[in-house]
Amino acid sequence: MVHLGTNILFAGNNFVRLLEGLWTTVWIAICALIIGLILGTGLGILRTSKNRPVRILLRLYLEFFRIVPSVVLLFLFYYILPRQLNLNLPAEQMAVLAFALWVAAEFSDIVRGALISVPQHQKESGLALGLNGWQLFRYVLLPQALVLELPATINLATRVVKTTSLLMLISVMDVINIGQQIIEANRQTYPNGIFWIYGIIFLFYFIVDYPLSLWARRLAAKQH
Amino acid sequence: MPEQILKIDKLNKYYGQHQVLYDISFEIQKGEVVALLGPSGSGKSTLIRCLNGLEQFQSGFLFFGGKQITPQEKNWPQLRQKIGMVFQSYDLFPNLSVLDNILLGPLKVQKRQRAEATAEALKLLQRVGLEKYAEVYPRQLSGGQKQRVAIVRALALHPELMLFDEVTASLDPEMVRGILEIIRELSERDNMTMIIVTHEMNFAAQIADRILFLEEGRILEQTPGKEFFQHAKTQRAREFLESMTF
Ligand SMILES: Nc1ncnc2c1ncn2[C@@H]1O[C@H](COP(=O)(O)OP(=O)(O)OP(=O)(O)O)[C@@H](O)[C@H]1O
Numbered sequence: 001m002v003h004l005g006t007n008i009l010f011a012g013n014n015f016v017r018l019l020e021g022l023w024t025t026v027w028i029a030i031c032a033l034i035i036g037l038i039l040g041t042g043l044g045i046l047r048t049s050k051n052r053p054v055r056i057l058l059r060l061y062l063e064f065f066r067i068v069p070s071v072v073l074l075f076l077f078y079y080i081l082p083r084q085l086n087l088n089l090p091a092e093q094m095a096v097l098a099f100a101l102w103v104a105a106e107f108s109d110i111v112r113g114a115l116i117s118v119p120q121h122q123k124e125s126g127l128a129l130g131l132n133g134w135q136l137f138r139y140v141l142l143p144q145a146l147v148l149e150l151p152a153t154i155n156l157a158t159r160v161v162k163t164t165s166l167l168m169l170i171s172v173m174d175v176i177n178i179g180q181q182i183i184e185a186n187r188q189t190y191p192n193g194i195f196w197i198y199g200i201i202f203l204f205y206f207i208v209d210y211p212l213s214l215w216a217r218r219l220a221a222k223q224h
Numbered sequence: 225m226p227e228q229i230l231k232i233d234k235l236n237k238y239y240g241q242h243q244v245l246y247d248i249s250f251e252i253q254k255g256e257v258v259a260l261l262g263p264s265g266s267g268k269s270t271l272i273r274c275l276n277g278l279e280q281f282q283s284g285f286l287f288f289g290g291k292q293i294t295p296q297e298k299n300w301p302q303l304r305q306k307i308g309m310v311f312q313s314y315d316l317f318p319n320l321s322v323l324d325n326i327l328l329g330p331l332k333v334q335k336r337q338r339a340e341a342t343a344e345a346l347k348l349l350q351r352v353g354l355e356k357y358a359e360v361y362p363r364q365l366s367g368g369q370k371q372r373v374a375i376v377r378a379l380a381l382h383p384e385l386m387l388f389d390e391v392t393a394s395l396d397p398e399m400v401r402g403i404l405e406i407i408r409e410l411s412e413r414d415n416m417t418m419i420i421v422t423h424e425m426n427f428a429a430q431i432a433d434r435i436l437f438l439e440e441g442r443i444l445e446q447t448p449g450k451e452f453f454q455h456a457k458t459q460r461a462r463e464f465l466e467s468m469t470f
């Protein structure tokens with residue numbers, strides 16, 4: 001029997017399963033981003049505070065999440081922490097937690113960078129109008145920092161989406177894990193299935209990430 | 225008896241170990257225009273910035289409207305509404321339109337009504353010839369226009385004292401006159417009390433009731449405006465004037 005390779009994509013409910021996997025991926029990325037950006041904003045503001053111990057602590061937090069590879073981070077959250085802390089969450093939620101803390105760390109650095117790169121003159125002319133510390137932050141620093149940090153934030157989002165490909169390692173049913181299952185189940189019928197499945201996964205990631213990176217590049221170009 | 229707005233008594237200011245202001249003392253009465261002159265690095269900006277709390281000073285006394293201001297004043301936001309300041313680099317907020325730049329202080333700091341504050345802002349814009357630019361963003365304005373908006377933004381808070389730090393120094397020559405005219409009108413029409421740091425000697429000669437000549441952080445002389453330019457008391461001031469006219 002001769003099979004057209006592409007048929008593996010549509011045999012049974014394969015395509016729907018792949019889409020469900022993609023949805024898991026995107027959903028985890030979105031949750032992690034939302035939580036991470038909110039937390040990261042707070043941490044970023046604290047990193048510009050005058051309190052040295054606070055700054056050092058947050059710096060260490062950032063470096064930890066930067067240095068530890070994402071795979072190790074996921075293992076830590078899925079296999080090690082739950083046992084140590086007696087915490088039993090589904091793999092998806094652990095993944096969201098791990099990614100959110102990572103996003104928060106990276107985003108705190110972006111927020112801090114944006115805040116300190118608002119020119120000193122802007123702060124002074126705000127103060128000269130009688131704005132207090134909070135008003136200065138709210139009406140002068142934050143709006144300008146948001147514009148400055150947007151490209152880096154979108155880049156961070158694309159990295160998060162990419163890194164979700166590691167989720168299969170903690171047995172989350174993401175798009176890659178499902179793809180892998182389909183390949184294995186059809187090894188006999190579709191020996192070339194791996195090519196098509198990973199081809200479509202590549203396309204999925206491209207469709208999600210490319211517009212983001214295009215947007216980031218546009219914004220960055222506009223600022224220079 | 226004239227009403228005293230500001231009094232500075234033996235103010236000393238250091239950057240770390242480096243002293244930049246020495247025993248500065250002077251007073252300014254309501255309606256008076258004081259020009260602060262002196263060579264580059266003499267401390268003019270530092271002094272004027274001490275007067276609205278952008279720099280802290282280490283010793284001395286500051287009285288505004290008869291009340292003492294301490295160096296680490298918690299009430300600076302309150303006081304700064306009464307002490308307007310305009311800088312060399314205009315520093316409009318790029319994320320806000322001209323009108324919103326002007327309204328930020330009246331609405332957020334003074335909690336005034338939007339309708340009333342807007343009406344006043346538009347009137348002030350009209351006064352500086354920019355009534356058509358209310359909805360425009362700062363990046364669309366020329367340097368001279370930005371500086372006029374910056375002046376309006378300070379005036380919108382109804383200050384009792386205005387500080388100008390070289391507000392024409394980064395403008396093209398043809399823009400300078402317009403700004404100076406606005407400042408002159410503020411003095412003549414509104415009887416605004418002002419301290420002006422400037423390198424425009426002709427302007428200072430015309431507008432200043434009194435000149436403070438500063439060198440290396442010290443006030444070398446305080447002389448009525450006209451007299452300073454005709455026969456300054458100190459040799460250093462005469463040399464300075466000569467260097468500025470050639
Ligand atoms: N942030 C600072 N830290 C340390 N030293 C400073 C700082 N700002 C100013 N100085 C020093 O204080 C002195 C006075 O500077 P200031 O800017 O007040 O002079 P100025 O009279 O305004 O000069 P210019 O005409 O060039 O504007 C200078 O010696 C300057 O180097």
Ligand SMILES: [Mg+2]
Pocket residue numbers: 268269270390
């Ligand atoms: Mg200066």
